[in-house]
Each structure stands twice: as C-alpha cells, then as structure tokens.
Amino acid sequence: MxxxxxxxxxxxxxxxxxxxxxxxxxxxxxxxxxxxxxxxxxxxxxxxxxxxxxxxxxxxxxxxxxxxxxxxxxxxxxxxxxxxxxxxxxxxxxxxxxxxxxxxxxxxxxxxxxxxxxxxxxxxxxxxxxxxxxxxxxxxxxxxxxxxxxxxxxxxxxxxxxxxxxxxxxxxxxxxxxxxxxxxxxxxxxxxxxxxxxxxxxxxxxxxxxxxxxGVCPPGAFVRLHDGTLAVVLRRSGRPAEPWVARVQDAEGRPLPEPQWLDTSDPAHAIAEALPAAEVRLRLPHASLLRLARRASTARAGG
Missing domain, CATH: 1.10.3210.10 (Hypothetical protein af1432)
Structure with missing residues (x-):
C-alpha cells in the first residue's frame, strides 16, 4: 500500500x-x-x-x-x-x-x-x-x-x-x-x-x-509512559485510555533507532500523561510509523 x-x-x-x-x-x-x-x-x-x-x-x-x-x-x-x-x-x-x-x-x-x-x-x-x-x-x-x-x-x-x-x-x-x-x-x-x-x-x-x-489520547498524540519514555499514539484499541502506541524516545530523551510497538493496557507500558506537541522536539518518521501500525494490526488480526 x-x-x-x-x-x-x-x-x-x-x-x-x-x-x-x-x-x-x-x-x-x-x-x-x-x-x-x-x-x-x-x-x-x-x-x-x-x-x-x-x-x-x-x-x-x-x-x-x-x-x-x-x-x-x-x-x-x-x-x-x-x-x-x-x-x-x-x-x-x-x-x-x-x-x-x-x-x-x-x-x-x-x-x-x-x-x-x-x-x-x-x-x-x-x-x-x-x-x-x-x-x-x-x-x-x-x-x-x-x-x-x-x-x-x-x-x-x-x-x-x-x-x-x-x-x-x-x-x-x-x-x-x-x-x-x-x-x-x-x-x-x-x-x-x-x-x-x-x-x-x-x-x-x-x-x-x-x-x-x-480515545482519551487519540492517534497522533504524544504520551509519556510510566517508565519515562516517549511514545506517539498510533491506533485506538477500543479501550479509550489504553491505545496502541509506538515508543520513539528513551527516558533520557534519545530517539530510538526503531520505533517500538506497545500495548498500553500492559502495566509495564501504561500512559503516565499526555504531552502537548510543543514539548516534543522530535521529527517523526510518519511513513515508517504507519507501516509499523499496519503490520502490527495485521499480525493481531491473524493471531
């Protein structure tokens, strides 16, 4: 696609x-x-x-x-x-x-x-x-x-x-x-x-x-996870407060080499807060993120 x-x-x-x-x-x-x-x-x-x-x-x-x-x-x-x-x-x-x-x-x-x-x-x-x-x-x-x-x-x-x-x-x-x-x-x-x-x-x-x-945090929103890392919401899950996200930055503010797909219903990856976009200084690879979301959704549907 x-x-x-x-x-x-x-x-x-x-x-x-x-x-x-x-x-x-x-x-x-x-x-x-x-x-x-x-x-x-x-x-x-x-x-x-x-x-x-x-x-x-x-x-x-x-x-x-x-x-x-x-x-x-x-x-x-x-x-x-x-x-x-x-x-x-x-x-x-x-x-x-x-x-x-x-x-x-x-x-x-x-x-x-x-x-x-x-x-x-x-x-x-x-x-x-x-x-x-x-x-x-x-x-x-x-x-x-x-x-x-x-x-x-x-x-x-x-x-x-x-x-x-x-x-x-x-x-x-x-x-x-x-x-x-x-x-x-x-x-x-x-x-x-x-x-x-x-x-x-x-x-x-x-x-x-x-x-x-x-959802409380819709697709496109930046969120801080409880471990201090930064993620962007990619997909709704049917649970308004627990979307699927991609982690894009570590707790020290360093961009990750590859975004990591996470389910925020897992307590280890729960959302701590939503962030205004102005607080984030990061250029997102939109096409890569959307491909990741499609692959994860396809795998979930097939599994």
Missing part, C-alpha cells in the same frame, strides 16, 4: 485551492464534492492512520491552519455521526459544513494562526461575521442544501438547539484547542477534551461520544 500521508497532503492541497478561491456556479460545488468523496474513501481505508495524520499535523504546525483544521473537523464529524445517532442526511450536511464552515475567513484564519498577537478590531469584526458571510459565499458557489447552509451560518451561535450544529461547535473547539498558534502552544489531548466539556450535565453525549470514539 502506498504512503497515505502523501494522499492526505494532496487532498489538503485540493481543498485549500477551493477554500481560498470560491467560484460562483456549479463547478466549484462539484469540485468540493469530489474532494469529499476522496476524503471519505481515504479515511475509510484506515481510520486510525487518517486520525494520526490529521491530528498530528494540526497539533504540530500552524502552517496552512485553515485547511488542516477543516479536514480535521470533517474527520471528527464523520466518525461521531453514527455514535450520536445522526441520520444520513444530517451526517452528510454536517460533513460538508465541517469542510466549509470558515470559508468566509480562510485567508484571515491562516493569518491569525501565524501572527504573534491577538486579533485587532478589524480582524475581530471579520471573525464575528464570518459564519453569515460563509453561508452567503456558499450560496453564491451554488450550494442549495438548506441543512448544510444552516450549520455553517449558525455554528458560532451560543444557543443553537439542533444536534448537527452543536456537534460542529464542539469539534471545532476541540480541534482548535489542540492546534498551536505562533502566539500560543496547543493543548494536549486530555486538556482539550476536558475543556470541551460544558459546565452542564456531566453525562454529556457529545463529549462522551468524542472520548469513546477517539
């Missing part, structure tokens, strides 16, 4: 071109649909590899933030739709809204991620109106799906009651918390999930679905 990271990068470039250059008429909408279908196929081949790539990229660089954020939110939307009981029509509208919710400020969003100071008054005004402007932009691009437009237009309103829009609000916030800016570091996965939970009922269905589906 070829390197999925190359295909995710190609997909991101195609989406970036569409988000930065919305065009009037049906051609733009058709092109976006093609990107969506390709993304669905790619995520369907290996959900964990897709999550690893999207969440790791989102957590490690502010470059190309707007498009990376859109794809990350799309993947989360796609994976959460079924656990939350969304209909096929609701799920489709949610996915499309996740890809396009910030089309009203794509360039501004990239600029905000790269600037070392808070938004100024002019930028704040554009942020405050981007949802309505985004929905209007989509209409001009030929979008006629009322549910899709509704989610985009209302995804920043505090008192929405429809579930698809509530889901987008929460995953938008979660992905943003994990992502760094020049002005601040991203949160670790545990902090991100904790801050996502509202001050309302403890048994919150969206929060519960997110943690159950992604």
């Amino acid at each position: 070829d390197d999925p990271t190359d295909r995710w990068l190609t997909l991101e470039l195609r989406l970036a071109a569409l988000l930065h250059n919305p065009q009037r008429g049906a051609d733009w909408s058709t092109a976006l649909d093609a990107v969506l279908q390709q993304a669905r196929a790619l995520l369907g081949e290996d959900e964990d590899a897709g999550l690893y790539w999207l969440l790791h990229v989102s957590a490690t660089t502010p470059v190309g933030y707007s498009t990376a954020h859109a794809l990350t939110c799309w993947a989360l939307a796609r994976l959460l739709a079924a656990p939350l009981g969304l209909t096929e029509q609701q799920a489709d509208a949610l996915e499309r809204a996740a890809l396009t919710m910030n089309i009203g400020m794509t360039a501004l969003q990239d600029a905000l991620a790269a600037q070392p100071y808070p938004p100024d008054a002019q930028q704040r005004a554009l942020i405050d109106t981007h949802a309505a402007r985004g929905a209007q932009c989509l209409r001009e691009c030929g979008v006629r799906d009322a549910a899709w437009l509704h989610i985009v237009e209302h995804h920043h309103e505090p008192d929405v009651t429809d579930l698809p829009t509530q889901v987008l609000q929460r995953i938008d916030r979660y992905a943003a918390l994990l992502s760094p800016r020049v002005s601040r570091s991203g949160h670790d996965a545990v902090q991100g999930a904790r801050q996502l939970q509202p001050h309302g009922p403890a048994d919150d269905p969206i929060h519960r679905a997110l943690v159950t589906t992604l």
Whole structure:
C-alpha cells in the first residue's frame, strides 16, 4: 500500500485551492464534492492512520491552519455521526459544513494562526461575521442544501438547539484547542477534551461520544509512559485510555533507532500523561510509523 500521508497532503492541497478561491456556479460545488468523496474513501481505508495524520499535523504546525483544521473537523464529524445517532442526511450536511464552515475567513484564519498577537478590531469584526458571510459565499458557489447552509451560518451561535450544529461547535473547539498558534502552544489531548466539556450535565453525549470514539489520547498524540519514555499514539484499541502506541524516545530523551510497538493496557507500558506537541522536539518518521501500525494490526488480526 502506498504512503497515505502523501494522499492526505494532496487532498489538503485540493481543498485549500477551493477554500481560498470560491467560484460562483456549479463547478466549484462539484469540485468540493469530489474532494469529499476522496476524503471519505481515504479515511475509510484506515481510520486510525487518517486520525494520526490529521491530528498530528494540526497539533504540530500552524502552517496552512485553515485547511488542516477543516479536514480535521470533517474527520471528527464523520466518525461521531453514527455514535450520536445522526441520520444520513444530517451526517452528510454536517460533513460538508465541517469542510466549509470558515470559508468566509480562510485567508484571515491562516493569518491569525501565524501572527504573534491577538486579533485587532478589524480582524475581530471579520471573525464575528464570518459564519453569515460563509453561508452567503456558499450560496453564491451554488450550494442549495438548506441543512448544510444552516450549520455553517449558525455554528458560532451560543444557543443553537439542533444536534448537527452543536456537534460542529464542539469539534471545532476541540480541534482548535489542540492546534498551536505562533502566539500560543496547543493543548494536549486530555486538556482539550476536558475543556470541551460544558459546565452542564456531566453525562454529556457529545463529549462522551468524542472520548469513546477517539480515545482519551487519540492517534497522533504524544504520551509519556510510566517508565519515562516517549511514545506517539498510533491506533485506538477500543479501550479509550489504553491505545496502541509506538515508543520513539528513551527516558533520557534519545530517539530510538526503531520505533517500538506497545500495548498500553500492559502495566509495564501504561500512559503516565499526555504531552502537548510543543514539548516534543522530535521529527517523526510518519511513513515508517504507519507501516509499523499496519503490520502490527495485521499480525493481531491473524493471531
């Protein structure tokens, strides 16, 4: 199988071109649909590899933030739709809204991620109106799906009651918390999930679905093991707090010659803490790690 990271990068470039250059008429909408279908196929081949790539990229660089954020939110939307009981029509509208919710400020969003100071008054005004402007932009691009437009237009309103829009609000916030800016570091996965939970009922269905589906530390997250070594999460295990990981650094901070596949349900390899990506100074061999994960998964399935 070829390197999925190359295909995710190609997909991101195609989406970036569409988000930065919305065009009037049906051609733009058709092109976006093609990107969506390709993304669905790619995520369907290996959900964990897709999550690893999207969440790791989102957590490690502010470059190309707007498009990376859109794809990350799309993947989360796609994976959460079924656990939350969304209909096929609701799920489709949610996915499309996740890809396009910030089309009203794509360039501004990239600029905000790269600037070392808070938004100024002019930028704040554009942020405050981007949802309505985004929905209007989509209409001009030929979008006629009322549910899709509704989610985009209302995804920043505090008192929405429809579930698809509530889901987008929460995953938008979660992905943003994990992502760094020049002005601040991203949160670790545990902090991100904790801050996502509202001050309302403890048994919150969206929060519960997110943690159950992604895990406490999702693929792409850095974790410190109890022995002091550093690992990166590669695959979910079905046990939210016990993913499969690859150890990549020893307890003294030295990179390992080869990553080591570990099951964190083993007390000897248990997770001690999640780490923000900013605390890790290590260039990961993504293709090698994903090959390791595929081999280990195949061996586990065959065994």
